[in-house]
Amino acid sequence: MADHVRDTQAGKASEIRFSHDTIGKNGQHINLDDVDGIDPSPETYAAIMATRKPNPRGPGYIKLYLLAGMVFLCSTMNGFDSSLMSSINVGQMCGALFIWMTDWYGRTWHIFFGCLGVCIGTIVTALSTNLPMFIGGRFLLSFFATCAHTSAPLYLVEISPAAYRGTIAGAYNTFYNVGSILATSSVYACHLHLSDHGDLDWRIPLWLQMVCPGIVCLFIKFFPESPRYLIANDQHEKARDIITRYHTNGDPDHPLVALQMKEMLGTVQGAPKATWKDLIDLKVLVETRSSRYRLMLNVAFSWFGQFSGNNIVSYYLPIMLDGIGITDTNTKLILNIIYSVIGWVFSVAGARLHDIVGRRKMLLSSTLGMIICLALVAAGAAGKVEYGNSAAATMSIVFIFFFGAIFATGYTPMQPIYPAEVVSNKMRAKAMGTFKLTAGAAGFLNTFVGPIALSSIGYWFYVFFVFWDTFEMAFMYFFFVETKGMTLEELDAIFEAKDPRKASVEAKNMQKRIIKERANVMADA
Template identity: 55%
Template structure:
């Protein structure tokens, strides 16, 4: 069985042999599946230890029938994450196709029109974030279905749009609907996943952004090679409906979130779901009672957000600790969209053209490679966050991005001023290295870190603030980028060099470490005088005995 003892600021990082002997003795003397600390049972707990719970639970087989079914349905929900990735690479790629530029007269209307086509997605994202309360009103499946259905309809509108205003309107609707689905999807995954594997399930979700990116770039690359006329850019717009369409069909075959069911009084239905998917159908497994008890207690204390209470925002900032949490949530939202990454995602062909890559096919092929390298980096980074820690990963990534962009700026300047082909090659290489460095640390944590630092009663509203903040950052970035790249060229990269250095300093001095801590431990961290220092204090290890 596994004995869990949580953080103690008064206990050494490496427990002594005496303390290990205590753990072994304690484990041998109890066969309880869960012991909760009360005022009457402290005599056997070492001085300085403040455990929230002592859990001794044998893990269900992760490859049992219930778990295999769980992984399959999570794979379906993962497809929601492809929508943003598909759109980012789709628009960046078709923007390089002359037929698209000519049809909507974008070449003569200037960079501002191109920026609006891109940035309207962020405006729709901010609007959609105001409707996340639907997740608590109708459950998780309904907004996932409705959002994906809206994306299907929006894809049709953009694919047949006869003029630029219709095209922009379709993109707004697409972003609005996809935001509702992409907020509900990670909520569903966190709540349906077994507690032992929640981190892996949540972290892998956002890495499928790159799957959507790869699908888009491959489609456009093939269409540009083998199709002529306007169909070469309209076909990828039609195909944008495939992944959300699959989710629309399949979402009704997955169970509802057990947390939402318990909140609505449907406890027996929730128990059946937990029993099958978390305990492989073993109704007597301790995890069933533990999860049912914890969810019930949590909902008794916090309740569920409704349309009446959703816009009461006092819970976000009524104490210094809550304001600190909200600040970290908003900072992560802004940094995740404003580190230079959106430029590469949306405007990679323009960046490549600036360093001498003028062939559309070559630009599209490099777009595919960029997405593939990002997916590999993001997937491996999801695991490393639980090994290295959030603060070190994010700080190191910001420093690495600053170095990469400094080299890109220098080599791009050398190519533009002197025509040095070696500088052109170096610039391309470091654009790709920049994407890897960003994806390795930021991609998997973008939806996870804010959820970790927000308290239980802040989380739904805080994630709406996260979406709005990310939308604002993305709007500023994508609207300004084409104008800046056209007028100040490589000096735009220099701006992000200094900004990424600022991000590194901000993360180092203010971000808390969440690796290895329960959400309950984070409550104690934020009540401390210095949350950052408290978060880096030693944690008592988990022992399997």
Template identity: 60%
Template sequence: MGEKEMIEHAHVEHPLDGKEQQELLTLADIMEKNKPNPWGPGYLKLYLMSGLIFLCSTMNGYDGSLMGSINALPNYTKYYGLPEGGSVSTGIVFAIYQIGMMVGSVFIWMADWRGRKMFILIGVVGVCIGTIVNATAKTLDVFIFGRFLLSFFATFAQTASPLLLVEIAPPQYRGTVAGTYNTLYHIGSIIATSTVYGAHLHLADKGNLDWRLPLWLQMVCPGLVALGVWFIPESPRWLIAKDRHAEARDFIVKYHANGDPSHPLVTLEMEEMTRNLKEEGLTHWKDFFDLSVFVKTRARRYRLMLNLAFSWFGQFSGNNVASYYLPMLLENVGVTDTNTQLLLNIIYALTGWIAATAGSRFHDLVGRRKMFLSGTAGMAICLAITAGTAAKFVQDGSTTASAASIAFIYIFGVVFSFTFTSMQPIYPGEVMSNDMRAKGMGVFQLTAGTAGFVNTFAAPVALRDIGYWFYVFFVFWDCFEFAFIYFFFVETKGRTLEELNEVFEARNPRKESLKIRKRRGEHAT
């Protein structure tokens, strides 16, 4: 080991303090003068590994569009004796997925205990088992149980995946790399809607194959993850917490500094992670039920508030209603042909994926707050126009109003995808400290599951009973979201996860997060 490496190693084992700590470069300093090549060999390998983890995100998208699509198939509803509409008949089949998520969220702490990789593996294998139960179910009760089993284990994989990505992503590209994860929600949706469309078009006269086949294909992506997760490195923060410093440093050198052990980013990240984890640690199975980690200081309560708020907003802005019940929304404005509904479902998913993928990059360029604020304003406007044109169609059957209503349902989907989709599981993880993050992701899943449950269980009844007034409710709700985000949400762009500690310790975290940081201890507006 060279002299410079020995000095850096000493910094890892003996964190700086006092005056020396004030001179430690920040991420902003390093990116200004010594930015690593984002297309270097280490980064390319990291992107490839991240791509495999992204496949876990397809599971929610696949399920949402799968159920929304097969719910429009006569063979499916006839087989299980499901009448059209109604909260009991349709809602419970959808909502059981959210119930499984909420139950699964209780076990998220195991990702701190046994590691992110192991938790992902357990999750994807469980999803494959749930898929088999689902696809072979002869009764509605077994079908519902299979959906519960599937969502329970999907929660494991879908919580550990963004948790791992947030912690392995280069800090300067965290929004792009980790944010791309949730964009594959739309890939899952595209696969599901295309499969159902093709199966219904060619297999509708072959018994129940038009809806059984798409159910079987639900295990493809988790199956690929189960085969490849063995080759993914573990989170460097988890390694440091388990006193495996050398492995953590090797990871940062290889994947964040393109193999350069003398790069200042290596020193910065190891220094910050080691110091922070020494002070806070990770969750252990013995202290899982100790929830004081969320509330024992003002800064932690603020972090929890943002986690809860964004977890709810991500599922309760009108988006879940559109993704699960798009065929029903289309029927409300005059599109009743099954094949047309399925084709429009595919287009909705495709436009959403393109928008979400672009948005994941913009979160690192523009910033989280600006994206969230523009998104909530845009969604409120889209839903207001959708409500108005839907009302016009209901009153006089105007085909122009019907077309306009459909168009703005799609524009709403694009706006939500561009500004919210990529950050849905990422921002709740970013705002948590290291010792809060695993439990915080459990809170995220529990909150998102609750919001999704309310949406998917109530939506069929609301759409049937109050029609376009359901859109009006979300117009006012999105206006409330806009105000909340403006006054409370912090900007996480351009900081390491550990540098965010300083933001939350400030008297006004929102204002502090908008300051530009240079050397530690210096601030400039």
């Protein structure tokens, strides 16, 4: 698809739109006006939103927020597990190999089975009487948790309206901090009150892992499927009903309904229904230049989200606390709770800002802030190690908290969302598996290599991340595509351009101009 601009006569608003011609399977051109049952619409999503914006506080949107809030519990479950004991990387990476099954039987079923498996893994772990049983339970828990909390953001990205996709879907990963707060608080409370009551001190927090996945299991199958999954499986009316209910507050004649149905149908028209072989065929990830570019962004941000100094900073915090004389376990737990609370507050704000400011500006500015904070953390650590300066160690701790706030604002909301946004509908399930494999590999490196490097070269490891994050910032500037305010199908046009990054920036600038002109026309009228 190619985008073009139509300038109207003086005094009228300009309109940016995407051509109705799109590229189907095997490269054939598909005209979206030929899709049966869909009225042609020359508008883009942003142009319609400029004049016919649905009420974001309407009944349909309220239902969508409640639905999303329930799905957020999958992220809470992930944060609880990781903060309680850290996940088993092998289980995570094995679970990532099965994300493609969401294309077979649906997004909500995969979330359901993932949460059910977490409950089973929790029971095995909490009742374990020996180490092999405990490790087996942990493997099950990690495997099924990956199924749930990787398919959950995929589902949210596909069901959220483009104008609020960063806010709704982005808020998903912020609840990782809620899970971390719950886990740390439960450990703190049990350590404080049950340390003299045998193994209840550590078994109760394990049992509490069942709460969030158990709630999701009870309700997830009452939720609608992803409209894009339904379209791919010839359930067009169900998809239309979902868009009408959640995107236009029940108005079936709203132009957003026709636009989105046309776009989604255009992505599957002419393509044969997927067979079992297609479901496990990975060629879709690399078959065209645009798909390879999309996969590059998916893998790059998956790695950046786990390997930007964030995990090393949190690892070093207890050591830095020891360095300034804070050795009490309860005090350290309280400071960890505060760190998680700060992360949650800033990540929630960041989720909204990604829809206001845009992905590129948010990621670039937050990466710059992280570079500055890491440089100051390294300087403070050097002052403590080389000169025994406790004030320098205190400065390091302060900037560790600043780093956490900045990372939470820019990166946390987008960690599972941007990798899902930048891939096409037919790539998304397999690409999310790739996202989790990449994140698992980065987590493996953080877990097993990071502490060794930190103990061997000390604060120089922070210096390494200063340079690494500088590289990340340059990579983002030259290659990352802006996805704010565009439907997932409109992004197809961006990635067909010779330079997708440039095309996305120009498209956003044009949209701003058009919205401003339309506002002026409406004001004059």
